[in-house]
Amino acid sequence: MSLLQEGELSGQHAEGTLGTVVTEFILLGLVETPGLRPAVFVLFFFAYLLTVGGNLSILAAILVEPKLHTPMYFFLGNLSVLDIGCITVTVPSMLSRLLSHKHTVPYAACLTQLFFFHLLVGVDCFLLTAMAYDRFLAICRPLTYSSRMSQMVQRMLVAVVINHFYCDLPQLFQLSCSSTQLNELLLFGVGFIMAGTPMALIVTSYIHVAAAVLRIRSAEGRKKAFSTCGSHLTVVAIFYGTGIFNYMRLGSAKLSDKDKAVGIFNTVLNPMLNPIIYSLRNPDVQGALWRVLRGRRSVAG
Template sequence: MTYSASDPGENQTISDVFILLQIVLFLVLLVTYLVALMGNLLVILLIKLNPSLHTPMYFFLVNLSFLEICYTSSVVPQLLVHLLVEQKTITIAGCAAQMYVITIMGLTECCLLAAMAYDRYVAICHPLHYSTIMSGRACAQIASASWIISISVEVTTWIFRLPFCGSNRIHHFFCDIPPVVKMACTDTSKNEIMVFTVSVLFIMSPFLLIILSYICIISSILKLQSAEGRRKAFSTCSSHLMVVTLFYGTALITYLRPKSSSTPDSDLIISLMNTIVAPVLNPIIYTLRNKEVKGAFRKTLEKKTYRFKLIKIT
């Protein structure tokens, strides 16, 4: 079906449909963002309020939930604003800041997921030395190193030194590295090599550590005589494995696939998965599949209900 530009009635109909779609998309994204915020905040509060969850695994989970809040908050609010205004613009400084925050969050998540895999490795393969190896001090040092290393990796400056030409239109919903590099009107091969190198070092290295940890974990689990013991051991790792698969699946496709196989539509879908869908799914994965977290949630609700009844009686 074709539309005549000279018919004002049809133009008005198309405009109304477009505005309606924008409103629907705005509401969907707003609800998704609020769910992501509440889910990750709930995980942090549950762990902080329940001493039984003050273990290395949940310490790293608090860091991961805080990271997810920062990650999605660096993208979605700006996207929501752009859905409400006609001129969808962002300053160069704002674009650089957004890219810098996203890069830090992504690299830190790689390191934290590797740290969580190492924690599971020590817990299953060296249970007698677990409390010594994964002490509170050691966990704090690992988490601090993850953040410091990520902050020190300077990719954004290299990219924004490139000359940009044309309309400076980003075919994306936020300032991610691949779409911004495509805007440059010069040879970007060196920059692409730099991004690829950083991706290999800070995405693939933790990924290889995760794989190595789980090879040792699976080998130890299979040696257990009890079927119930094997089931419990696998269940402690299943949530982490699901989050690793979701995160690394999108990260590897985004930053390590050949440039020839990249299209604007596929980049948008992958980025939506990483920046909006993953922060919503991760708290659900760690709560619905974790008996300790569900138990802590029930205890917290019971305590709050009991206190509320006491206040009401008095």
């Protein structure tokens, strides 16, 4: 899932050794035609501004609107912070290379970007799981929801989560001169733990949620209950769908332009769509955003 696709290695021979020390990577980028680079720069620059602005707006609405001081929106605010981090790790460096016409990235910078991107994506996995658990408690255990999802529990869940174009592992594996089979197996195993386990917990939560909602006799009640989960399920489907497409195919002989499209989805479109998805059908968020834009604040009732 890489915007900056597989390139070549630029290395130098270390004195007194027969090996090659990798000093930088050459990134091929999104487009090969120089004339298209200004258009790509403008497109991704505005996408970056829109993503950061949209997520900051959601965060501001949650902070200033008393009606949104609930566990669901507490987790959503943290998701907005993560989305800003994910796109900031990847897109600004890509934009700087488009401006400078440089295709190289130092080895240390590449690995630093790789570390922080996967750290943030890993945190995303666990945060989406915490949001699914919140919906499970709200719908399946409403009488004990307040005690089980107290402010202390919310903070503990986020703290556990935290502890737990761009360089990406599939592209780096393609550049290796030796066998990467063991590396791919290790990545698959780590990915299963970091993404598969949260996904299993999310599915389990929503199986219980669906069973509880279907027992509601009122059609309006069922619709309202499902609507509170729709946004989260959409985000989960997009997040895991693109991740599985990218990381479950590491044994393929050649990464294609389709991987660039997946990379754009993961690094740019996902963070940009999340605030839209969560505000599109949510009148509380829409009202809070409107009051933030007008500089007004509602009174807690």
